Amino acid sequence: MSEPAARSSIDPSDFGSPSGDERPARPSARSRATLLKRLADVVCLPGSRVNAFERSMTADLLIELLREAAIEERVRIARRIANVSEIPTGLARLLMRDDLEVARALLENSATVGDGDLIDCVRTASTEHRRLIASRRGLNEVVGDELVQHDEPAVIEALLRNDLAKLSHEAIETIVAGTRDHPRHIALLLRRSELRPSHAYVMFWWSDAEARRVILQRFAVSREVLQEAVSDVFAMAADENWQDPLTRKALQFIERRQRNRAAIAKSPFESLDEAVQVASESFSREVAEEISYLSGLKPMTGAKIFTDPGGEPLAILCKATGLPKNNVRLLWRALRRPEADAAGNINPGLERLLTLFDTIAVDRAQTVLRYWNWSLSSALTPALIKAIRDGDEAALDEFSQPQRAAMLALSGDLRRR
Numbered sequence: 140m141s142e143p144a145a146r147s148s149i150d151p152s153d154f155g156s157p158s159g160d161e162r163p164a165r166p167s168a169r170s171r172a173t174l175l176k177r178l179a180d181v182v183c184l185p186g187s188r189v190n191a192f193e194r195s196m197t198a199d200l201l202i203e204l205l206r207e208a209a210i211e212e213r214v215r216i217a218r219r220i221a222n223v224s225e226i227p228t229g230l231a232r233l234l235m236r237d238d239l240e241v242a243r244a245l246l247e248n249s250a251t252v253g254d255g256d257l258i259d260c261v262r263t264a265s266t267e268h269r270r271l272i273a274s275r276r277g278l279n280e281v282v283g284d285e286l287v288q289h290d291e292p293a294v295i296e297a298l299l300r301n302d303l304a305k306l307s308h309e310a311i312e313t314i315v316a317g318t319r320d321h322p323r324h325i326a327l328l329l330r331r332s333e334l335r336p337s338h339a340y341v342m343f344w345w346s347d348a349e350a351r352r353v354i355l356q357r358f359a360v361s362r363e364v365l366q367e368a369v370s371d372v373f374a375m376a377a378d379e380n381w382q383d384p385l386t387r388k389a390l391q392f393i394e395r396r397q398r399n400r401a402a403i404a405k406s407p408f409e410s411l412d413e414a415v416q417v418a419s420e421s422f423s424r425e426v427a428e429e430i431s432y433l434s435g436l437k438p439m440t441g442a443k444i445f446t447d448p449g450g451e452p453l454a455i456l457c458k459a460t461g462l463p464k465n466n467v468r469l470l471w472r473a474l475r476r477p478e479a480d481a482a483g484n485i486n487p488g489l490e491r492l493l494t495l496f497d498t499i500a501v502d503r504a505q506t507v508l509r510y511w512n513w514s515l516s517s518a519l520t521p522a523l524i525k526a527i528r529d530g531d532e533a534a535l536d537e538f539s540q541p542q543r544a545a546m547l548a549l550s551g552d553l554r555r556r
Contacts, residue, residue, distance in 0.1 A: 179201065182197050184289055205230075216374060217244045223251060224253070235259075273304070284309060284310050287314060295317070315328065325346050348449060366393055399432060405431060407429070410461060411462065420473075440512040451491070454499075
């Protein structure tokens with residue numbers, strides 16, 4: 140009986156039995172490439188042609204071949220399946236964790252890769268893989284949160300530049316905290332629609348002059364709507380003798396008056412104006428505290444304002460409390476900062492403050508000042524101070540929004556003590 144011209148099965152004896160120095164023959168490059176293509180074709184078939192089990196079985200075979208395949212072959216397969224509507228999980232994860240040249244097609248362009256596969260890649264692959272994921276169109280908050288947790292500047296920068304990515308409140312807060320060490324992220328954060336006043340006002344303290352200008356321009360909002368909405372509540376709270384501390388705190392934020400009238404009766408100075416004048420001649424911690432009390436601020440907020448290297452908070456303080464423009468210069472002088480150079484030209488920093496004083500409205504300056512006072516001092520509890528000193532980021536969830544703001548703004552100061 141003659142041998143058939145074509146055979147439908149493989150006889151193991153065709154490969155021989157290697158022994159000694161004999162090695163198996165290298166598989167044909169043509170057959171390997173063809174087999175990979177055919178298996179990929181099956182994986183790419185629509186659901187009407189192949190069921191889920193058949194697709195999964197084929198993917199398992201393909202995975203085994205890809206582990207030993209040349210990079211050119213892996214690139215072709217990755218590009219081939221990138222647009223498949225149902226990519227088997229094992230196959231997707233193998234290719235996504237592969238060399239960047241292979242993984243790029245799925246990480247950048249595949250719209251069908253699931254969040255679970257992306258998160259797996261974020262956790263197990265390289266920084267460059269995470270950077271590609273951060274640039275994906277339509278990246279959602281869950282994957283964004285996972286990316287941010289790795290605290291990689293290049294990845295966070297790519298994420299912030301991705302206008303189509305969605306960032307959660309927690310992710311923004313984490314990035315804001317990181318801007319103290321990575322200031323180049325500040326400008327990118329200021330472009331994000333997710334950024335809120337609570338984030339911006341904290342970030343203000345370590346931002347440069349241009350970023351501060353943008354923060355004040357964008358977030359120094361009027362409280363007129365709030366004042367109209369709760370105008371009758373002030374009388375109610377007064378009738379109750381201001382017994383509810385939460386109501387009192389909220390109304391203090393909203394009310395129009397900034398100076399603390401009650402503090403004048405206890406102060407050695409007749410007015411805030413006099414305290415500023417004395418400060419310009421003989422500045423001390425006691426005078427600074429009196430200025431804070433008379434301005435309706437806690438001493439901690441005042442200390443933050445007076446020790447700020449940029450000086451913009453001084454202009455905010457003067458405008459919010461109704462002090463004349465010249466008082467900006469007096470406070471600048473109180474801090475022993477140069478008012479002019481040898482040629483008599485005004486110091487650029489002082490000039491910037493005077494310009495800010497002229498351009499910001501009283502109501503908006505009060506909003507900024509009161510937000511600082513609220514976030515920096517009203518919720519600074521012993522537990523919060525301990526969390527700041529210990530760097531206990533896991534404890535953040537136990538604190539309110541103002542507590543978190545205080546933690547971010549004061550962490551550097553407390554750790555240096």
